Amino acid sequence: MSERTLLVIGAGGHGKAVAEAALLSGEWQRIAFADDRWPALCETFGWPVVSDVAGLAALEIQVAGAIAAVGNNAVREQWVEAIRAAGLPLITVVHPRACVSAAATIGEGSAIMALAMVGVDAAIGEGAIVNASATVDHDVSLGDFAHLGVGVHLAGGVVVGARAWLQAGCSAGYRVAVADGVICAPGTVLVVD
Incomplete structure (x- = not known):
């Protein structure tokens, strides 16, 4: 080889x-x-x-x-x-210590880092980052060129728009939608209104 x-x-x-x-x-x-x-x-x-x-x-x-x-x-x-x-x-690069469902889709040019979890039927866009220890639960949609910082946790059904950046330690509850280009400060908690 x-x-x-x-x-x-x-x-x-x-x-x-x-x-x-x-x-x-x-x-x-x-x-x-x-x-x-x-x-x-x-x-x-x-x-x-x-x-x-x-x-x-x-x-x-x-x-x-x-x-x-x-x-x-x-x-x-x-x-x-x-x-x-x-x-x-x-x-696309997937760290061998990441856990990615066989039923998830990962766009070209994305990076799934150490200890990240990508759940069943999650859809990761092109050029996205799922950083170390981030959780992308079932049915989450992560837009093109979006960035999940270290330790971000997204519950099932969350939608993160293109080019959005959820910085370290953010969390989003079920069915939260984050608009394109939004930047969330570290530790932000997002819930459905």
Whole structure:
């Protein structure tokens, strides 16, 4: 079996966590990073930084796929567009210690992190983040480029709009709807009115 290299766009904290999850999954054996701090930043997490985002189409290394790994929803969406424009396959990373129902759907370019739970018939959009120890219970809908911070808990039937960001420790009761682009402060409790 040949070694597969994943290109992680973003060499910050989330990028390193996504890289680690990819390696632990066994689906990827090597990592390369792209980051706009290149060439001043040439290595992170023991792997090379090989390009800035603008240079993706001219990469001199062979990669089997790429993922945008940054917490900022708008930037992540731009980077997904750059991955596609460069003709690279957009992939999803699921940490091997996440629990994802076989009946859930996960959009391309999403990251499901360590100890996250995604329940039956949940639908995760494209380019979304379900961060460490987050719970996405049954029948939840998470929009494209939405971001669930560490320890967010969503009860069954919650709908989170595109580009919404529920920061660390937020919780939402059954059937709560969060509009597109909403940002909830850490620890916010959301209930149906």
